[in-house]
Amino acid sequence: MSTTRHHINRQRRRQARETRPAAPAGHPERTPVRTAGRGTTAVLSPGDTVTADPPAAEEEKPTPSRSRRPPVLLLLCALTVLLGGFAGWAHAEAEGLRSEPERSNTALTDLARTSEIKGQVAKAVDRLFSYDHADPGALDEAAKDLLTGKAVDQHHDLLADVRARADEQKAVITTTVTESAVERIDGDRARVLVYADQSSVATGGKKSKEGEEAAQDEGVYAAAMLAVDVVHRDGRWLVSALDTFGR
Amino acid sequence: MKRAVRLLHAGRLRPLPALALVLTLVAGGFAAWAGQDWYRAAHDEQAEYAAQRDAALSAGEQAVQNLNTLDHRELKRGLDLWESSTTGELHEQLASGRDEFTAQVKEAKTVSTARVLSGAVTELDDRAGRARVLVALRVTVEAADGAKSDKDSRMLGELTRTDGRWKLSALGQAPVGGTSTG
Numbered sequence: 001m002s003t004t005r006h007h008i009n010r011q012r013r014r015q016a017r018e019t020r021p022a023a024p025a026g027h028p029e030r031t032p033v034r035t036a037g038r039g040t041t042a043v044l045s046p047g048d049t050v051t052a053d054p055p056a057a058e059e060e061k062p063t064p065s066r067s068r069r070p071p072v073l074l075l076l077c078a079l080t081v082l083l084g085g086f087a088g089w090a091h092a093e094a095e096g097l098r099s100e101p102e103r104s105n106t107a108l109t110d111l112a113r114t115s116e117i118k119g120q121v122a123k124a125v126d127r128l129f130s131y132d133h134a135d136p137g138a139l140d141e142a143a144k145d146l147l148t149g150k151a152v153d154q155h156h157d158l159l160a161d162v163r164a165r166a167d168e169q170k171a172v173i174t175t176t177v178t179e180s181a182v183e184r185i186d187g188d189r190a191r192v193l194v195y196a197d198q199s200s201v202a203t204g205g206k207k208s209k210e211g212e213e214a215a216q217d218e219g220v221y222a223a224a225m226l227a228v229d230v231v232h233r234d235g236r237w238l239v240s241a242l243d244t245f246g247r
Numbered sequence: 248m249k250r251a252v253r254l255l256h257a258g259r260l261r262p263l264p265a266l267a268l269v270l271t272l273v274a275g276g277f278a279a280w281a282g283q284d285w286y287r288a289a290h291d292e293q294a295e296y297a298a299q300r301d302a303a304l305s306a307g308e309q310a311v312q313n314l315n316t317l318d319h320r321e322l323k324r325g326l327d328l329w330e331s332s333t334t335g336e337l338h339e340q341l342a343s344g345r346d347e348f349t350a351q352v353k354e355a356k357t358v359s360t361a362r363v364l365s366g367a368v369t370e371l372d373d374r375a376g377r378a379r380v381l382v383a384l385r386v387t388v389e390a391a392d393g394a395k396s397d398k399d400s401r402m403l404g405e406l407t408r409t410d411g412r413w414k415l416s417a418l419g420q421a422p423v424g425g426t427s428t429g
Contacts, residue, residue, distance in 0.1 A: 076267035083274035090281035094288040102297045108371055109293045109300070179403065179421050181367035181381045193367040193381050195401045195421045221424030225383045225401045227365050245364045245383065247399065 107182040107190070114182045120237045121192045121228050122177040128155060128239070129175035129198065129224075133166050148231065148238040155242060169202040175224070188232035189240075198222045299373040306413035307380040307406050308366040314418060315361030315386050315400070319352045334409050335416035356391035364399075376408030381421075 097103070108114055127142040139159065147155055166173055179195040199221050229241035288294075310332035317325045326349065329341050364383040371378045384400040405417035 073264055073267050076264065076271045080267070080271045080274045083271065083278040087274065087277035087281040090278070090285040094281065094285040097285075097288040097291075097294070100294070102301045103291075103294050105297060105301075107300070108368060109297050179369070179381055179401070181369040183365065183367040193365050193383060195381065197424050199424065223401060223421070223423040225364075225399065227383070243365075245385070245399070 104186055106185045110185060113185055117182050117185065117190050117192060117230065117237055118180050121194065121230060121239075122180055124230075124237075124239055125177050125194055125196055125226075125228065126175055129159070129173070129196065131159070131163060131166050131171075131173045133170050133172065133203075136163070136167070139163070146239050148233070149240045151229075151239045151241050155239075158242065158244065166200070171200050171202040173198060173200045175199075183227070190230050190232075190237070192228045192230065194226050194228055196224045196226070198224050296371070296373055300368050300371050300378075303371060303378040303406050303408075303413045304366055304368050304380060307368075307378070307404050307415065308363045308382055310406075310413075310415040311366075311380075311382040311384060311402050311404055311418065312361045312363050314415065315384060316359055317352060318358045319356045320358075322349055322352060332415055334407050334414040337416055337418060338414075358389040359386055360389075361386045376413075378406040378408075378413065380404045380406060 106113065124146045128146060131139050143152065143155055162173060175196050175198045177194055177196045181193050183191045183193055227243040228239055230237040231240045313328050313332045326345055330338060333341060362385045364385055366380060366382040369379045369381060382402040382404060384402050386398050386400055387395055388398070389395050401421040403419055403421050404415050406413045407416040
């Protein structure tokens, strides 16, 4: 009898101990009460309710929470899907807006870059289209310095005639950019529309070649317009293409 | 053994809602970030400015082309287009000189067709609604005898925004050698 009772008590005590580690997670306030009740055997009888409780509570607890928890979980899942969906959609919208062609063109919106390009292109055109028969090396140097890609050949073709004529007439051709505007800046590429005046002063040799009757001592001005493609390389803008609109 | 099972049991119940909550919070974070990213993209001042720039340029190119295109057989339509493409002083000039011009073109029997080679905006004040454009133009004039001649023009245009639309308020050719050629 005493053995059975002792055995039952031991079992109950063990049960009480076993439930303890799990308890703090759910009901931390209950733990101190139980710890206080340990050690004294007299408390075992009130402890009966405690030890009897856990299995009951274990069964009781899930019942209300089982009906409550899945909706919470479901709600969280639904919310996650909804928020994730919105995030994806908003991201796609933002990317769509950003990829609009008008945005990739930063001409004028990036004022610093725009004026940098304008300045460098104006200087480049001035140098590339000016020629002094007395210093032919300057043009070659400018070409080597400022041109890249197919602009090298384009410039050579454009200037070949001018050069030959200027050498013949001992002329000085000076090009000055009067107006320019950046059409497009797309990262490290840009296109600039340039208006330039070209004056040529003949200092001797044969005069009155076609269209240059007035080119004696007075300069004659010719209006030029061209579109210049540039690329950004090593901190500088190099001319990569020249478009004289078929002229 | 029993203990381990219980622990597992208890442990399984806790992390699931916690995980769901973390996922929801992460998704919420992404949603908030993407949302404000989208808002910023949609209310980007630079983009607004870029849109105005492109609107001004296309209106400017079209207007410059219109004003250099005229068929003596369709004078009324052509000149109406001139007037609808312009505003301000330029508009008044065109309107007041219309009769005289009509007589001239009818007499000359010319057909002018303009093609925009290239164009770009030099200045843009989107608040004041003013812009300056360069338009490289090739005008083909067909005379009464059918002879055609091409002429390139370096146009400088000024645009003013009226009622949300960009219209030409001034137009001229870039001066050559310090003197204007027209």
